[in-house]
Amino acid sequence: MRAERPAEVTDDPAPTGRRVVLRSLSGQRRLVAGASLLAASHQACEALVPVVIGVLIDQAVAPGSLGALVRWLVVLAALFAVLSFSYRHAARAAERAAEQAAHRLRIELGERVLDPRGGAEAGRLPGALVNIATDDARRVGRINSALPFGVAGLAGLLVSSVALLLISVPLGLLVLLGTPPLLWLAHLIGRPLERRSGAEQERAAYASGTAADLVTGLRVLKGLGTESAAVARYREASRDSLAATLRATRAQAGHDGALLALTGLFIALVALVGGRLAIGGTISIGDLVAAVGLAQFLLGPFQIFAWVNGMLAQGRASARRVASVLAAPPAVSAGNGRLPENVAGHLRLTGVAHKALTGVDLDIAPGRLTGIVAPDPAAASALLECLGRDADPSAGVVELDGVELADLHPGDVRAAVLVAAHDADLFEGSLLENVTAAAGANPPGDGVDTLAERAALDAGVRRALDASATDEVARALPQGVDTAVTERGRSLSGGQRQRVALARALAADPPVLVVHDPTTAVDAVTEARIAAAITEVRRGRTTVLVTTSPALLATAHRVALIDDGAVAAEGTHRDLLQAHPAYRSAVLT
Template sequence: MPPAPITAGSVLRGAARGRRRDVVAASLLVAGHQLSEAAVPVVVGVVIDLAVSTGDGTALLGGLGAVAAVFVVLATCAYFGYWLTVSTEKESAHAMRLDVAGRVLHPAGGAPGRSGELVSLAGSDADRAGLVCAAIVVGTAALAALVGGAVVLVSASLLLGLVVLAGVPLVLVASRLLAAPLVGRAEAEQATLAAATGVATDLVTGLRVVKGIGAEDAADAAYRRASRTALAARLSAVRFEGGYGAATGVITGVFLVVVAWVGGRLALDGTISVGELVAAVGLAQFLIGPLERLTGVGPLLAGARGSAARVAALLAAPPAVRAGTARLPADPAGALRVGPVEVAAGEHVGVVTLSPADAAALLDVLARDRDADDLVLDGADLAAVDLDDARRAVLVDRHDSALFEGTVGDNTGTDAAALAAAGADDVLDALPGGLAAELTERGRTLSGGQRQRLVLARALAAHAPVLVLHDPTTAVDAATEHRIAAGLSALRSGRTTLLLTSSPALLARCTRVLLVHEGAVVATGTHTELAADPRYRAAVLS
């Protein structure tokens, strides 16, 4: 059976199903809480009937006991019910967050979208989709409270019961009709606020740039414009909301008055008791709550669904590459062929591309971030090989490789030879604590050159059978680059190494250099030999 397609529905069902027992228990408890709430006016009405209006002390004691019993049930259900509801909601959001993160970091890649979008998918969208659990609990409990209240009312007086039961939905329908034009406005207005927040975060992200050119005032003005647009939209929405509030207030009021009036007349006739009148008025007021919550479940689910749809789209996104299953030997010799580029085992080859696109394409294929049918290691087609295995064998370290929060040692490892070859020993000397120094996110506190050397040390420490480096020394000074070139060539001696670079210092130490243009090798030779080629001169020696 093929796996079912991932949809918003399947994501939501999965979220609820994983916690079915908790969701059921929470629904029962919250329903218990709401029924107890409904029972309070009823029981109080009974006490007024049997004790207050009669002056019967024994009846009073019994009544007080009943009121206390209702409250004990109410408090117990509330305590555990709402706690459990929030717990299911958070836990399912947590599970979804891990699904999203797992998909983004999946070896086969292919997660669509910018990093900001992906972070908000794993953050706020997972949170919103997790609300599906709360929606189920709220819906079930509200339904139970409605049925319970209806039973009590009808058993007191059929007429009054029918008035209340017919009136409550009417009140709600009328309110919803009034609210309809409001929903679109609220969304539009939220968009302006989100836009303003977006402007603020964007400006703060580029704070160094803003300050570098003294654009503080201009940036401030840009934010102020966005903020004022949001304010204007919000204020007009507030007026609408006020109108809506007034209208629903009047409708609810009319309904309550009708109940009180009919109930009063019935009580006057002697058809119902004073206590039943109190209960009816109390219930009429109470029932609006659960019904409102019940109709609120729709928008809640719609919101959860919208977020779940975005999560589903990510989870269902096709992988960037097909994952193979074949395994490689533990230590491959390292003879590599990628398209027109052939590298013998142990060879150090420089690749100079005339356009960045050529370099990017080559790196994508080598890193197994893009499928190609001509990536062969020691005669084995890497497309058929397990992705982790392939990447262990062919380690591609890109120019923009990231460092992670943690100590320097966590990032680079402690291989002294690799650290020295990458010129990272100097970096360690300059950092208080050396290997134990804490890096902040992405190594922001380091200079570009320091970062680059730590990244290189990490790549070298892996001792991969094939190492592919992309412009590893653009941010280091010439002397250090010279030292790195020597260290690199000594440390990797006998192991296949591919250098995509235009650095003469690195290229000079390669056994061979290939000049690649539009997917083809247009010239081959040593760095010295190629120096005569005008294209090579332009790319490397200018």
């Protein structure tokens, strides 16, 4: 049995924030270049407007020439037409580049989070990952829309500097020599904003993750009566997020105010020098109008620089957070081994040590139903992680048909070994779509190639529904198996969700099925029915039941007790009840 492997992130094994930004820009280089060219054309035309007005005064208004007046008015109209066209299309191209770059980052982050090797989620709440894939990706993408206007600002400065040089060499030199220090100061002023923007995003992501975590466990919190503690926890996270946001906002205000003050002083200096030159007769009235207009125009490029600098500061901070996810080391290696074409399902654990497991030796015969009792929940979770290859044991080996799981690709392992967790989530869609999702199949009648395939699919789904007692759930719902299920199955009761999740695992029909506590939320009669049905449905296929349910364990061919991190006893359920006090205590209390 061989399954198609999921896509993996392989472009850059260790991306940094700088590489994320450069990759984002290079992926949209055509749009960014086009937007930069058009935006530069817009700013150049804007800079030429006061120059044309000055020439119009000297050549048309002062001498009273109607023909010259008409000619220069036409030139002025053409400038406005070009700058209007350029800005409209530059903004469109820049926005498209930003959105496409953010979308590609979101796709890349999604692929990394869904990588079967895992590791991206380590130490992060789900809400934090969502925040990185949305807000941070958007901020990095916006660099693509900011950069063209930064280029446009430089073009505007260059054109205005050349124009001022033609009007007066001192004025042109003042702008040319004064701009680099001003840009350097703008970069220094933007550093606090960059730091505080990163902290703001971290706190916001943590608050989002806390909220998602609390909403997910709302029913449990209410059952335990711990709502006040949960509210206090979220209030603290929210306050920290608010404080970080206020600090970032103050940094943004300080950044913008400081740059505005600097540019205001610089523009005032240019206007003062131009006025003195006009008083001294060095330049004409038209030149003075052009110089003052250019000095006022300079406010635009410097405001653009302030905005671009802020976008770059926020984008760099977000890029580092994006890179932290993309560069997260995988939890397990890919592996180059191969399973046999037909997996028999022979599992062997030799000296397995992982978390609460200290040295598990266990041989699970192929085609048999094996029960595993682990009174310590941590030991059960550690065992499931090793069998599903969510983690590799720190010592010992887990083998499937003689092949070590550590030598296999995680996707191949999970195609052969399906671990159905106790708290498996359901998804939005119909009940039937939830049941058929794990099998990688469409609901009956939808996209099935032949009548034979449809009949086989129908039969498999029906067996899974019957064996898990989900048929009873369907009969209680208004539209049967076509009834819509809300996100995480919240429209169903706990027992109903558990039965649908079990039906999904049975419908997948993997060579090896590992089920963890599948009947804790159902009544005793239903549990007995499910126990008998699982044995029939999984006949000839390897099945592992990690549970303390006597009804399920009674159907197992063999049962193993894991106590103190190792296998303490093996035998039938009846024999262990009679001979082993620890086993009897675990399953009967």
